Amino acid sequence: MTSQTPTKKVFRAVGLPPETTETEICDSLKSLVRGTDPKLCVLDTWLVPGCTTDYDTTDAIITIEAPFPAFLERLIKAPTETYDFEVGDSAVLLDANFFGFTQMYPTKADVPIEADIIAVSGLDGHAYDSWKSNGNLQRMWLRHFFKQNFPSCRTMTWGMDTSLTSQAAHSVLDYSRAFLDEIKTIRTTEEEQRRPLHLIGYDLGGVILSHALVQAKFDQDSDGSRASLLKATYGIAFFGTPHRGLTTENMIQTLEKCGHHNSHRIDLLNEINLDSKTLAIDFRRFVDMCPNFKIRSFYERVKTRALIPKSNTKSYTREGAHLLLVDSSSAVIGLPGMMEIKTPVDCDHINMVKFKSMVDPTYKSIREFMEMVVHDAPKVVSNRFRRMYPRYITLAEL
Numbered sequence: 001m002t003s004q005t006p007t008k009k010v011f012r013a014v015g016l017p018p019e020t021t022e023t024e025i026c027d028s029l030k031s032l033v034r035g036t037d038p039k040l041c042v043l044d045t046w047l048v049p050g051c052t053t054d055y056d057t058t059d060a061i062i063t064i065e066a067p068f069p070a071f072l073e074r075l076i077k078a079p080t081e082t083y084d085f086e087v088g089d090s091a092v093l094l095d096a097n098f099f100g101f102t103q104m105y106p107t108k109a110d111v112p113i114e115a116d117i118i119a120v121s122g123l124d125g126h127a128y129d130s131w132k133s134n135g136n137l138q139r140m141w142l143r144h145f146f147k148q149n150f151p152s153c154r155t156m157t158w159g160m161d162t163s164l165t166s167q168a169a170h171s172v173l174d175y176s177r178a179f180l181d182e183i184k185t186i187r188t189t190e191e192e193q194r195r196p197l198h199l200i201g202y203d204l205g206g207v208i209l210s211h212a213l214v215q216a217k218f219d220q221d222s223d224g225s226r227a228s229l230l231k232a233t234y235g236i237a238f239f240g241t242p243h244r245g246l247t248t249e250n251m252i253q254t255l256e257k258c259g260h261h262n263s264h265r266i267d268l269l270n271e272i273n274l275d276s277k278t279l280a281i282d283f284r285r286f287v288d289m290c291p292n293f294k295i296r297s298f299y300e301r302v303k304t305r306a307l308i309p310k311s312n313t314k315s316y317t318r319e320g321a322h323l324l325l326v327d328s329s330s331a332v333i334g335l336p337g338m339m340e341i342k343t344p345v346d347c348d349h350i351n352m353v354k355f356k357s358m359v360d361p362t363y364k365s366i367r368e369f370m371e372m373v374v375h376d377a378p379k380v381v382s383n384r385f386r387r388m389y390p391r392y393i394t395l396a397e398l
Contacts, residue, residue: 006066008043008138009076010128012102013060014050014093022047025060028087029094037069046143051101051156051186059102061128061143072096080161098127098159101186104140105147107154115196115374116187117146117155120179122203122240123272127159130202133356141355141363142200148358149367153374158182162204164255165314169264172271172278175204176212184225193228194385196377198235198370202353203326204272206241207279210286217289230292231384235373237366239298239345239353243283244330245274247323254307258314274330287333294376296341296369298362299331300324304348318350325349341369 013025022045033040043063050057064072071083075096083094107113119142121130132140139145146155160175161168187193201209213233216226248269255265271278306320326349332342345352345362355363 006076008063008065009068009072009096010132010140011062011064011072011075011094011096012098012128013062013087014057014095015090016047016050016058016060016087016092017090018056018058020047020058020060020087022060024087025062028085028092029062032071032085033069038067040069041065046105048103048106051103061102061104079163080166097161098157099161100182101156101158102127104143104155104157105151108151111152113154113195114150114152115154115198115377116192117142117150117153117198117200117370118158118183119156119200120158120202120205120209121162122205123162124164125162125203125205127157131157131353133354134351135356137356139356141358145355145358145363145367150370150374156186160208164251164265164269165258165260166265170268172204172207172211172268172282173215175208176215179208179212180215180226180229183229187225187229187232193225193232194381195232196234196374196381197229197232198237198373198377199233200237200239200366201241202239203241203246203349206238207243207272209236210238210241210243211282213289214282214285218285227388228385231388232381233293234377234381235294235296235370237296237298237369238331238333240300240326240331240349241297242272242326242330243279243286243333245272245276245279246326246330248273250306250320250323254309254316257309258316260314287335290333290335290339294369294373295333295335295339296343296366297332298343298345298352298365299328300326300349300352301344301346302348304350 025045026042029042030040041064043065046061048059048061050059075081075083079097084091085094119131121127128140131142132138142155142157158179160178199209213230216229220226252266252269303322304325305318306323307316307318308320309316333340343365
């Protein structure tokens with residue numbers, strides 16, 4: 001919670017009728033502005049398909065320039081909240097948190113979807129902003145770059161409340177279970193369940209994904225969806241993922257100095273601290289599963305500024321001493337040879353997933369990895385399901 005006023009902010013509208021236009025969305029938002037509010041300045045409205053297949057809806061990713069009207073300020077200051085408004089006769093939810101699944105761009109028309117790509121951000125992160133570059137253009141590579149490089153892939157983010165100042169009580173297991181529950185709602189048909197799946201995890205997001213795969217193996221469900229999820233998963237990219245824990249002492253001390261005494265958040269930080277016994281159990285199980293996946297691990301080589309309290313506030317900023325948040329000994333799984341591609345990143349932990357351009361060396365590395373797994377996965381995943389559901393031979397074929 002660094003309380004920095006943004007010059008522009010990205011919001012999400014969920015549950016729009018499929019025929020909604022950009023103009024209708026803008027007009028509906030402008031109707032919410034009150035007399036004392038500043039003028040609403042919409043910079044960009046990007047329509048994308050809703051992720052769940054139960055309802056035929058559209059979502060919108062909306063970039064709005066500051067200053068913001070009061071109803072948007074409330075969403076920024078209380079990020080777990082939503083604001084309901086009407087577009088036509090439909091009730092639509094507006095948020096700034098991007099919780100759950102959000103598709104980043106429409107897939108290429110009249111072409112079968114090659115794969116699902118899901119990215120999960122980290123501790124005290126944001127499902128959209130964590131991947132967005134700093135600077136003038138503020139490019140979000142999963143949206144702006146992947147739509148060019150992977151137009152036939154359904155690329156999505158999955159968000160959850162990981163704010164350090166939240167009053168929520170989450171454990172890694174809670175997040176992993178939530179991910180498994182929600183992914184069932186976006187992969188419901190047989191074609192979707194057998195579609196290749198590639199995962200991108202940053203920081204705590206990588207831990208959530210690896211532990212979710214362990215849960216899928218050791219806690220099977222009655223409808224077989226978790227077994228299908230394991231068969232479909234092929235490529236996994238980890239960015240600064242603290243498989244063996246990260247340095248949390250600075251975060252705990254800063255929260256206490258700022259007056260945030262939520263014992264549940266302290267419990268979460270202790271759970272993911274260096275040499276955590278809780279992490280170690282599922283990490284060993286995940287290592288045993290790794291031969292089924294193609295893995296690339298990115299690890300930071302630049303120290304990150306520590307958190308310090310801001311004077312006379314309950315907020316904090318990253319202006320403290322430099323420290324290495326996730327050491328390579330934790331970010332690298334340690335698999336032999338080509339089982340794990342290990343890639344150093346000349347950025348600190350916060351900026352290692354923020355790419356301003358498609359020529360960024362780390363972006364080129366993740367693009368090449370994703371090109372490889374998207375190309376190779378269909379045959380591998382198809383063979384897995386063929387072994388899982390062998391075809392019955394009829395008498396006529398004997």
